[in-house]
Amino acid sequence: MSTSSGVLSLQLNSPCFSSRGHMPPPLPLFLAIPRLWPGSSPLTARAVSRRFILPSASFIWDAITGGNSALEASTAVRRGMQLFRQGDVVGSLAEFDRAIELDPRQKSYLWQRGLSLYYLERFEEGAEQFRIDVAANPNDTEESIWCFLCEAQIYGVEQAKRRFLEVGRDSRPFMREAYNLFKDGGDPEKLVSMFLHGGESEFFYASLYAGLYYESQKDPESSKRHIIAACRSLYGESSGDYMASLAKVHCLCRNWVLA
Structure with missing residues (x-):
């Protein structure tokens, strides 16, 4: 299956469990943040998800530390995001985990990892990731919802509601x-x-x-x-x-x- 935008090129006989394929060289930092599509209005720009505008907090860390580990971790996050877009959820998680190994500060902000864990049905780890993220950013509505989605699979809907993370x-x-x-x-x-x-x-x-x-x-x-x-x-x-x-x-x- 493919889309008109060319973002996904996927094989339906192996959903979510692709082996890691050849990856292009990582994008330069200034190209890693997606641009608005032609014809978008300022209102539409303000409405888009923070998932669209802020791919990783590691960009800020790179600028501050200039350390090789932070730079490598940032590259791993971008590579993981690209693999996820291509439907290789297993490969994406491996890259996100590698980013954390390289720079443990990543874990408090790596919402992308939580999404991959959800689609691999590793719901307890996904819920943990989203709870860690919300502790660092208590105004993230989407992470609160995704924590609920993970915990609904573990405990059922009613218990997940009782555990619901309230945010700003x-x-x-x-x-x-x-x-x-x-x-x-x-x-x-x-x-x-x-x-x-x-x-x-x-x-x-x-x-x-x-x-x-x-x-x-x-x-x-x-x-x-x-x-x-x-x-x-x-x-x-x-x-x-x-x-x-x-x-x-x-x-x-x-x-x-x-x-």
Whole structure:
């Protein structure tokens, strides 16, 4: 399966468990941060996920320390992100773990690792990663939700709600609504309908998190409907957001075909 943007080129017969393939040389630091796509507005730019704007805190550390270990760790994070985008979840986790070995400071900020752990069904480790991340950044709505998603698989939905990580107020309305849905329960269809005619990123994120909520509720058909809709949206197909790649990886891991 491939997308029009060329971000993913995946084999459906080995979802999430690809062997490590040949990787291009790491991008220069200033190229590692994705740019906005043509025609995006300032409003859309403000609405995008922090996953899109801040790939790794190691960029800051590199500038401060200039140490070889920090630079190598930063390269490992970028390589892990690229492998994940390509559907090699196992390879991505190996790179993220290598980054932590090279520079232990990485672990408090390595949300990418938590996502890979979720898709490898290593839910306890994923929840631990997201809890560590939220301790370092207590205003990260998405990490709170992903911790819930991991713990719902371990303890069930009701217990996961009791353990829910409360965070500060997200500036993005669609993420505030998604946060309330996971924290308090509710109707994911309402979340999607609220942003059906909103901006490109708003519909994508509402659909993605509605689908993820349904997955936590053991409703795979409803989850499939919404996450495929997220993938097929303009934002899902062309934004370059890491979470847009995640939606496609999600479909790959569930053997859902994107026409």
